[in-house]
Amino acid sequence: MKVQVEELSPIEKKLSIEVDNARVVEELNRAYAALSGQVKMPGFRQGKVPRRILEQKYREQVEDDVIQRVVQRAYLDAVREHKVEAVASPQVTNSGLKPGAPFNFEARVEVKPKVEAKDFEGLSLTKVDTAVPDDAVNQQIEQMRQNMGRIEPVTDRDTAAQGDQVTIDFEAKVDGNAFPGSKADGIGVRVQDGDLIQGNIPQLAGVKVGESKDVEYTFAQDYQAEEVRGKTAVFHITVKELKKPVVPELNDDFAKETGVAQTVDELRAKVRSDLEKAKKNQATVDERDGLIKALLEKNPFDVPRAMVERAIDSMMEGAFRQMQRQGIDPRQLGLDFNRLRDEMREKATLEVKGTLLFEAIAQQQNIQASDEDVEKRIEDLAIEANQPVAQVKKYFKGPDERLGLSLRLREEKTIEFLKGRAKYS
Known part of the structure; x- marks a missing residue:
């Protein structure tokens, strides 16, 4: 087999591959032998159909299959070599x-770029x-x-106030005409301030139970x-019932109800710790x-x-797993997946470049x-x-999982190396 590798760009190569005729003939012989054992034709016993008959009927199909197998094996051999x-x-x-001739084909393929990082000490970062x-x-x-x-x-008043939750009946019209969904009860x-369609109607403040008020809304x-x-x-909105949120007092009983503390002081300490962890x-x-962007400038x-x-x-898989942990089925959200992918592309590109840069520096x-x-x-x-610990070790027992963790740690060490040499403002 002869192979010529041409670099079309830093991220694409072309492999021109020539496969010996003997290898092609061997694959053809194997393919026709297998076909002969499968085909049933009048006048011939199974497995005894002459090859010339098979070629007349199945040549195109057999050669397509042989080309596919030869290409796959030769390509993988060339890539490894x-x-x-x-x-x-x-x-x-x-x-x-x-x-009687060798089989020639060309394979164009995207390749991992060779990155040699430079000027990575003294990067400007914001503290x-x-x-x-x-x-x-x-x-x-x-x-x-x-x-x-x-x-x-x-129970102590019959007039709606800011912050109340109100049960209403309504009937809406546009130019004096009803429209789909323009009437509902209960x-x-x-x-509170906000959008009427989202269930926020501040204009109801001051309206008594049983009374009505007209509210305009532009769609x-x-x-x-x-x-x-x-x-x-x-x-045209009629107020039917008033309710209000009642929040618990901030005391030790409330702290216990949260399930994370026994006293208010413990609760404050727990909340502060969680917020600090989130900020870190x-x-x-x-x-x-910041490091990725600074590195890419150079x-x-x-x-x-x-x-x-x-x-x-x-x-996307990470986002969907997060939704599922929150009890949300992404399939029920009517998401435009193509638009989501487009929105993620810039961030994904930076992530790929950053990973390659950190790998090169390491x-x-x-x-x-x-x-x-x-x-x-x-x-x-x-x-x-x-x-x-034994259970977590069991998860990382596989070579792929352990390698993934090792690479993650190497990147973290590389980031610390860069931060230690960065200039903060």
Whole structure:
């Protein structure tokens, strides 16, 4: 087999491959022998159909199958022999089989770019503040109180007030005419600022139970119901019942109800700790992104589309898993997956470039993750997940899983190396 490798660009190569005729003949013989044992033809016993008869009827099909097998094996052999780091399936062209002649084909394939990082010391980064102010702790606790509140009927007044949850009947018209969905009874809304279609009607403040009020609302130009797009409707709204949220007092009993603390002081400490952890995690992400952007200013390069598409696949899978953990079925959301992929493409491209740059720097600086580093991280993961170490070790027993963890640790070490030499402002 003869192979010529041509670099079309830093991310694409062309392999011109010539396969010996003897190898092609061997594959043809094998294919016709197998076909002869399968085909039933009048006048011939099974397995005894002459090859010339088979060629007359099945030549095109057999040669297509043989070409596919020869291409696959020869291509893989060529890639291994010439150390071509292919990242996608090749685009193959050939001129078919010719009797007594070698078989020639060309394969164009996207390849992993060779990156040699430079000027990676003294990168300019913005220092991220991870301190958590008291106001943030108070706001989080207040949100917890609101979430743990209950809804009770209003008994000391009959007039709607800001913050109430109100049961209403309504009938709406546009230009004096009804439209689909323009009438409903027993609907719950909130007396607060916001959009009427989202159930927020601040105009109901001051309206008594049993009384009605007309509220105008202009539909958006892209509203789902075409007949009312951009038009103004008059909603005749009757207040039927008043309810209000009642939030628990901030005391030790409330702290116990949260399930994470026994006292208010413990609750504040827990909330602060969680917020600090979240800020540090976000700071880690922001610093990593900052490093990638700073490195790319000094080391611009292109990446194969296939690597970007795989990164998008990974991002979407992660987003869907997060939705499922929250009890949301992504299939029920009517998502435009093509639009989502387009929105993720810029981020995915940066992620691919960043990974390649960190990998290059690690190789240039001989940064490695030792077996001890891997074992320590497994122990940390077990503590974080509140799982036995043996169980977490079992997950990372496979070579692929362990290699993935080792590469992640190497990247983390590389990032720390860069941060230690960066200039912060």
